[in-house]
Amino acid sequence: MTLVKTKIGRRAFIRNTGLASGGLVIGFSWLASCKMTPEQVNSLPDEWFELNGFLKVGDNGMVTIMSPNPEIGQNVKTSMPMIVAEELDTAWKNVIVEQAPLNTDIFTRQLAGGSQSIRQGWESLRMAGATARHMLKEAAAQAWGVSADEITTEDGVLTHEASGNSAGYGEMASAATNIEVPEEVQLKDNGNFSIIGTDKKNVDGPKIVTGQPLFGLDVYKEGMLTAMIVHPPAFGMKFKSMNAESVKSMPGIKDVFHFEAYPEDVQKTWSDGGAIPELVAIVGDSTWECMQAKKALDVEWEEASDLESTSYHDQALASLLEKPQEEPARKDGDVDAAFAKAAKIVESTYSAPYLAHNTMEPMNFFAHVTPEKAELLGPIQTPEFLEQTLVSRLGMPAEKIDIMMTRMGGGFGRRLYGTFAVEAAAISQKMNAPVKLVYSREDDMTQGTYRPSYKVKFKAGLDETGNLIAWHVRGAGTNDDLIFENRFPAGAVDNYLAEKHSLQTNVTTGAWRAPRSNFIAGAEQAFMDEVAEAAGKDPLEFRLELFDRAINNPVGDPEKNDYDPERYAGVLKLVKEKANWGSESGKARGVAAYYCHNSYVAQVLELEDGGDMPRVDKITCAVDCGIVINPLAAKNQIEGGMIDGIGHSTYSALTFEDGRPQQSNFDRYRLMRHSEAPKNIEVHFVDNGIDPTGLGEPSLPPAIGALSNALYQATGRRYYNQPFINDKPPLVG
Amino acid sequence: MATFTININGTKQEVDVDPSTPVLWVLRDHLNLVGTKYGCGIAQCGACTIHLDGTATRACMLTVSSVGNSEITTIEGLSEEGDHPVQKAWLEVDVPQCGYCQAGQIMTASALLEKNPNPTDEEIEMAMNGNICRCGTYTRIKKAVKLAAKS
Numbered sequence: 001m002t003l004v005k006t007k008i009g010r011r012a013f014i015r016n017t018g019l020a021s022g023g024l025v026i027g028f029s030w031l032a033s034c035k036m037t038p039e040q041v042n043s044l045p046d047e048w049f050e051l052n053g054f055l056k057v058g059d060n061g062m063v064t065i066m067s068p069n070p071e072i073g074q075n076v077k078t079s080m081p082m083i084v085a086e087e088l089d090t091a092w093k094n095v096i097v098e099q100a101p102l103n104t105d106i107f108t109r110q111l112a113g114g115s116q117s118i119r120q121g122w123e124s125l126r127m128a129g130a131t132a133r134h135m136l137k138e139a140a141a142q143a144w145g146v147s148a149d150e151i152t153t154e155d156g157v158l159t160h161e162a163s164g165n166s167a168g169y170g171e172m173a174s175a176a177t178n179i180e181v182p183e184e185v186q187l188k189d190n191g192n193f194s195i196i197g198t199d200k201k202n203v204d205g206p207k208i209v210t211g212q213p214l215f216g217l218d219v220y221k222e223g224m225l226t227a228m229i230v231h232p233p234a235f236g237m238k239f240k241s242m243n244a245e246s247v248k249s250m251p252g253i254k255d256v257f258h259f260e261a262y263p264e265d266v267q268k269t270w271s272d273g274g275a276i277p278e279l280v281a282i283v284g285d286s287t288w289e290c291m292q293a294k295k296a297l298d299v300e301w302e303e304a305s306d307l308e309s310t311s312y313h314d315q316a317l318a319s320l321l322e323k324p325q326e327e328p329a330r331k332d333g334d335v336d337a338a339f340a341k342a343a344k345i346v347e348s349t350y351s352a353p354y355l356a357h358n359t360m361e362p363m364n365f366f367a368h369v370t371p372e373k374a375e376l377l378g379p380i381q382t383p384e385f386l387e388q389t390l391v392s393r394l395g396m397p398a399e400k401i402d403i404m405m406t407r408m409g410g411g412f413g414r415r416l417y418g419t420f421a422v423e424a425a426a427i428s429q430k431m432n433a434p435v436k437l438v439y440s441r442e443d444d445m446t447q448g449t450y451r452p453s454y455k456v457k458f459k460a461g462l463d464e465t466g467n468l469i470a471w472h473v474r475g476a477g478t479n480d481d482l483i484f485e486n487r488f489p490a491g492a493v494d495n496y497l498a499e500k501h502s503l504q505t506n507v508t509t510g511a512w513r514a515p516r517s518n519f520i521a522g523a524e525q526a527f528m529d530e531v532a533e534a535a536g537k538d539p540l541e542f543r544l545e546l547f548d549r550a551i552n553n554p555v556g557d558p559e560k561n562d563y564d565p566e567r568y569a570g571v572l573k574l575v576k577e578k579a580n581w582g583s584e585s586g587k588a589r590g591v592a593a594y595y596c597h598n599s600y601v602a603q604v605l606e607l608e609d610g611g612d613m614p615r616v617d618k619i620t621c622a623v624d625c626g627i628v629i630n631p632l633a634a635k636n637q638i639e640g641g642m643i644d645g646i647g648h649s650t651y652s653a654l655t656f657e658d659g660r661p662q663q664s665n666f667d668r669y670r671l672m673r674h675s676e677a678p679k680n681i682e683v684h685f686v687d688n689g690i691d692p693t694g695l696g697e698p699s700l701p702p703a704i705g706a707l708s709n710a711l712y713q714a715t716g717r718r719y720y721n722q723p724f725i726n727d728k729p730p731l732v733g
Numbered sequence: 734m735a736t737f738t739i740n741i742n743g744t745k746q747e748v749d750v751d752p753s754t755p756v757l758w759v760l761r762d763h764l765n766l767v768g769t770k771y772g773c774g775i776a777q778c779g780a781c782t783i784h785l786d787g788t789a790t791r792a793c794m795l796t797v798s799s800v801g802n803s804e805i806t807t808i809e810g811l812s813e814e815g816d817h818p819v820q821k822a823w824l825e826v827d828v829p830q831c832g833y834c835q836a837g838q839i840m841t842a843s844a845l846l847e848k849n850p851n852p853t854d855e856e857i858e859m860a861m862n863g864n865i866c867r868c869g870t871y872t873r874i875k876k877a878v879k880l881a882a883k884s
Contacts, residue, residue, distance in 0.1 A: 008791040073831025075830070134766045202827055204832060205824050206830035208809065208836075210768070210812075210820065211766075220765065251734065287762055288754045288762070289751075292753075335880045343882050359868060360831065360868075361831075408831060409834075410867050411831075441774055441775075457742060636827065636830055639870070642869070643872075665773055665775055665777060666778050672871075673871075677869070678871075680872070
């Protein structure tokens with residue numbers, strides 16, 4: 001067993017902290033409104049005993065585990081409590097999971113982003129379970145007059161074999177609350193798990209399939225008003241004037257007003273990215289009445305800055321690709337000299353458009369702000385940052401602001417930017433009433449914080465024997481400089497040059513699932529295929545040769561490289577074996593691998609025969625994310641990530657004319673549908689017992705490369721410009 | 734405003750709303766049935782799918798005044814105990830990620846199986862194509878529909 005100090009999240013182990021701070025136990029009536037399953041009702045204990053901020057044990061042995069992080073569909077509401085339950089050593093069937101509210105006294109990093117929930121929560125979640133288990137054992141030891149070291153636990157039962165004593169956790173729960181919180185606890189050895197590594201179904205599954213209220217948009221409260229906003233129709237425009245009088249008298253409308261969501265003196269955090277300072281609010285009794293008023297409202301806007309079009313973004317990014325970076329992001333060897341003596345040079349340019357996040361549940365938030373306190377409830381990936389902004393925006397100390405997270409109808413990075421929650425709070429404060437702000441799909445898609453538009457140019461040099469001797473990458477993005485200069489193939493090529501540029505634009509951008517990687521991986525892996533072809537080598541073996549170089553004789557300081565070449569090569573070897581790479585499948589195949597969010601993913605993708613845009617028949621995927629907490633859900637994330645990457649790179653784009661988004665709903669913004677989805681997906685995990693890393697994002701980026709490479713095999717055309725459905729590449733060779 | 738009596742999940746419900754109000758918002762804002770989701774408002778995403786006399790229908794563009802005596806079934810009324818074969822298959826396969834679109838997917842799938850108890854892969858895809866899943870659970874959805882068809 002591993003002995004660890006309980007220092008992380010120490011305050012979580014001071015019992016009743018939650019009671020003192022008021023955040024944990026003063027639940028919103030929302031929680032009570034969520035109907036429990038009959039089994040849960042029947043098994044509820046008479047009394048709960050809180051052993052630490054993460055969990056309480058009932059007198060009948062049931063355990064409630066708080067899931068600290070926001071749930072956006074990445075399944076942390078199941079997998080994080082699994083980790084607590086593992087170290088507590090209770091049976092999973094006896095666990096009830098509750099979403100924790102924002103409580104910075106108890107929890108650390110209550111954030112859904114960067115695929116970090118499990119990786120960064122791993123230690124404190126284990127400690128929470130192990131500490132409670134220790135306290136239960138101590139309580140039993142005192143009751144039975146034996147040494148705690150001789151007591152074993154399994155499935156929520158304490159046993160002292162020598163004396164023949166045995167008790168359920170529920171019987172010792174009350175006494176355990178009087179046990180000192182230990183300074184150190186023993187954790188289980190990795191590999192000695194009974195819950196971690198087993199398939200556990202989504203804890204919200206029964207509520208999801210029966211349509212019970214779970215999401216922010218499902219919040220309805222006594223006396224609640226509905227609000228909608230009107231934002232400028234184009235980036236670069238701002239509010240000028242409006243005629244609201246006739247709209248105010250429409251049925252069900254309470255008020256229509258212009259307001260400053262973000263006055264100049266508000267202290268913003270990065271989480272307020274994309275904030276629109278001035279908006280119009282429509283407040284009424286019901287959503288449909290607000291929508292009708294919104295249609296009827298006549299608002300005049302004025303130009304505040306440039307009105308940019310997609311043609312401008314494309315030209316400006318293209319000219320940045322012609323411009324060297326003054327101080328290159330990374331430079332190994334001498335690329336110019338290497339290209340001068342290269343036997344073959346390959347050069348290609350790739351591009352991708354802006355993308356909207358398009359969570360299926362549009363932005364929304366409930367807020368009830370009174371002079372005494374603020375209650376907020378809704379879908380937010382960054383509740384702690386939201387609280388910081390609200391302190392400034394509402395002029396209210398953090399103690400008076402309660403934030404509760406609902407389950408989210410998708411995140412993908414969009415709900416990292418809680419401007420909609422700030423808007424809801426501002427509207428509630430002005431109305432002095434409980435308000436639910438609802439964005440229409442059109443509001444949502446045209447609001448901003450998009451995935452940036454990108455372009456990248458690669459140039460590679462090969463010697464006479466097909467060895468890669470030079471690699472030059474120059475990338476540019478809107479409000480984002482795209483290149484991770486220390487990622488592969490840095491460290492694997494003698495002469496390497498990485499340059500990057502950012503084009504400042506007024507179309508707001510933000511993190512979109514696997515930021516930057518969601519474009520650069522596909523481009524890099526498609527280019528790698530072109531280079532392998534020029535070298536006359538098998539594309540998978542070509543990559544493995546480069547990893548061998550990075551393992552055995554790395555270029556530059558290997559510490560600088562942002563990847564572990566052995567783990568990288570490991571997923572490629574696993575996918576090679578599982579997909580039977582090298583044998584004739586009779587189908588067009590592409591391979592790709594990528595590392596991001598601390599995890600490694602490789603894929604072999606096979607296409608059906610026929611057409612310019614043939615359908616994916618099968619993807620074989622190998623993943624190294626260390627310990628897999630919940631394989632059933634982990635595979636779901638990997639499957640979804642690949643479909644996300646393939647769908648968006650094939651079909652989706654957001655374009656602009658004079659600052660106006662040209663797509664505002666799913667009629668013109670195309671997302672992948674059932675008949676276009678991959679038919680079969682197979683996921684394999686590397687079993688290495690390493691502490692767990694990210695899983696929500698890493699499968700998306702390489703899928704685009706694997707698709708490009710398979711498309712080339714199927715069609716003889718190289719696809720360079722996303723969305724591929726609009727690309728008209730010439731036949732190669 | 735006008736009074737409408739509509740038949741929802743086997744119960745007659747009276748609502749006083751503007752005749753143009755879509756059934757989606759009648760269910761959500763007036764009858765506390767929030768399982769039917771808002772996704773696009775233009776019948777492109779399928780999140781609001783209900784059964785209108787047994788046929789999968791988008792509630793976001795179905796005005797309350799056009800319903801008449803037709804029978805509406807929502808996700809809440811699909812089964813009493815959440816044990817419709819499609820619901821059970823969804824849980825067995827562990828389909829949902831975020832879960833937001835799944836009520837609509839289940840309503841479309843259950844209407845399909847009612848009319849075609851043994852659909853081919855192509856028939857499933859054609860029937861389900863109006864339902865977007867942004868999380869990409871398409872392969873699991875198809876697996877669950879086939880599992881439900883077997884039971």
